[in-house]
Amino acid sequence: MSADNKPASSRAGMKKQLPEKFINYKHVWVFVELERGEVHPVSWELLGEGRKLADKLGVQLAGVVMGPPAATTRAAVEGSYRYGADTVYLMEDPLLTDYRNEPFTKAMTDLVNTYQPEILLLGATTLGRDLAGSVATTLATGLTADCTELAIDDEGSLAATRPTFGGSLLCTIHTLNFRPQMATIRPRVMAMPEAKDGEVSGGLIEVPLNMKEDDVITKILDFIADNTTNKAQLAYADVVVAGGMGLGKPENFKLVKDLAEVLGAEYGGSRPLVQKGWIDSDRQIGQTGKTIRPKLYIAAGISGAIQHRVGVEGADLILAINTDPNAPIMDFAHLAIIGDAMTILPALTEAFRKRLSVNRMAG
């Protein structure tokens, strides 16, 4: 047996020795992801989390807004205050209308080099991941991807926890001697904070981009918007029903869809189902799929591996349907039906159908 975490753990005892040039790096920043006029909700979730980190450190929380000169950009600034930012760094420029790596990387690295934050959080979206990689490389600092938990340790460093390879372990990663400490977090991993009502305000630092369209090599020819009507809204659904390998064969997945339909729920599945082609990849739930935070999550024939668990732990109520009373999912589900999914699912579908229609007539 080889201990794969050995080389790393030989540095686990390393203490923070922050080089002189980073001593003045302060405050927590959240990148506010504005695309096509809309802020991705993950940005508000991260402001909620960033607020806690900033309070623990006794520093300020800032939102970083980049966009075209437009009302929607100003709305993103206001939204940042509403979700907890003390200050907003704003770069307004026509070059920042649609996301392109080059101008956004320049914008972010310029801001970091000038205003020197100690922590920078981004959503682990296609945009956030594209940007985070080049920003961290340009700044030559550490980046922890897809974190599921953030905390501040006794030395005042960011402790970023993420699942590690192997199916049942988590690891906590620090960026000891480099700044900023960067992390990406997937949508729905952190709870949506309460928005402040009424008038909100805060500091505003406007910074010019200093770039011309001719300097940007990549051009946007077109944008083909998704047909949102039939797109899976899994991440933000109130009720989710999912199936796993315990369903045995692809035809049985219909039982999951039937229950989802009665509940007006979204459906999804574990990763092996995607790999086998039973469901589309945007229906995968878990670390490498969607993170969900529904009020009710029903998981049928899913064992509850760590990569699945981290994607569903934010659910208010988890019902597991499994033949094995000792399956790992029992460690984090709230309710369980110990039984065969192929008979339980249709029974649940029928019972919910009756309950919801009977009551409707009565009401």
Added chain:
Amino acid sequence: MHIVVCIKQVPDSAQIRVHPVTNTIMRQGVPTIINPYDLFSLEEALRLRDAFGGKVTVLTMGPPMAEDSLRKALGIGADDAVLLTDRFFAGSDTLATSFALATAIQKIMETEPVDMVFAGKQTIDGDTAQVGPGICCRLGMQQLTYVQKVESVDPAKREIVVHRRSEGGVQVLKTSLPCMITMLEGTNQIRYGTMDDMFRAARADVRVWSAAAAGIEDMTRCGLRGSPTVVKKVFAPKARAQKARPVDGEGAEALAAAAIEAIFASQPKLESDLLKQSAGY
């Protein structure tokens, strides 16, 4: 057209086990595969080579046994292979990995110019999606991640048009070569190599480079020492104080009924929400 494809040898995740006592990963005897996401990039690179001529060089960083994955790639149709292996690379995080790979690509460029670099969207073991962008940034290339489709390439004008997945849709982007591309999964199907490819792969010379041979002078930028991130601890997740409560009942109907009672008892508002919804509000 010369295309470099970065691949990684990873343990076959389906066969990974964790030691029940020590909580460490048991990799011994686990078969290795080419990171599945890399295959979509490899296939796209092979298609471009077939369409425009030129060659595909596969590059990996890893232990000496990672040569296997390069031979597999040669067997699928790649033309040339470079293995970057050195004990100085052990413990590299994404920053140190992209540094080593980018330096090796620069070394390759000294003798043969490179028009495109492909990398996997992410790996199944590290899963960070950061190495491709890291390499790209160091090489000063145009970055095209999450590509669904390579629409057209104009080698004379050195231009490429791709469809890139973004949050709410697809961006159609035009950029100049050289560029770095990561392909989205499911966008193509990896080919089977021909008999010729297989024979060639078995006999081919894989170039094996140490850090020094790849042109790396500053070893402090490699491996653990070149990695700003430090793994402080590895641990198993805590079970919740209470395990899942099994509902009582004989037979599917009784179990279903009991489960529904328990659900609505703990989430009273859920029932009224569902009712409103099913009544079509």
